[in-house]
Amino acid sequence: EAGVTQFPSHSVIEKGQTVTLRCDPISGHDNLYWYRRVMGKEIKFLLHFVKESKQDESGMPNNRFLAERTGGTYSTLKVQPAELEDSGVYFCASSHSSAYSPLHFGNGTRLTVT
């Protein structure tokens, strides 16, 4: 079974630019999550999709962040315009439909905003 894949693995952009992160979940996983780890802090929840619908986006920092999940398959997270505080590692995770299913994480995208 292929795991969760994220692209790119690293991205360095300047303040004010736009970046789009992509996540391909494990096939058949309806639940898809985005998390972020800022240096020295805990991994924090951003949002949760069930298939193509946003179930919970309470963790999104502000309206510069836009997440989509096309046809309930892959997801993108766009940051526009990027700010210095957006730097961190963005993780995508997916899980089965059961509420207690563990999360399967990708290896993350390390975003650096200069």
Place this chain on the structure above:
Amino acid sequence: EDQVTQSPEALRLQEGESSSLNCSYTVSGLRGLFWYRQDPGKGPEFLFTLYSAGEEKEKERLKATLTKKESFLHITAPKPEDSATYLCAVLSGGYQKVTFGIGTKLQVIP
């Protein structure tokens, strides 16, 4: 708001020296507690789920236990390959978002 506190933040052990990692939590209605292992440059890898106080789970040299206020990850006779950051996370309330602790960075020296 759910809170998860892990201690110690870093732990250095000699190979074969057993120890425990602590995860204390404050949540409204615990539905599950998870332990993950994270290697540098990788995403967290699932280890265990615990659902209720008194529950225990084991995998190789790792054993996770749960009480009403905290969880322990016991490492018996660790090997260098057990070196990693161990993350604790809780699922609570009516949602599926998981709250993570900051992790314990374990180093096992040969």
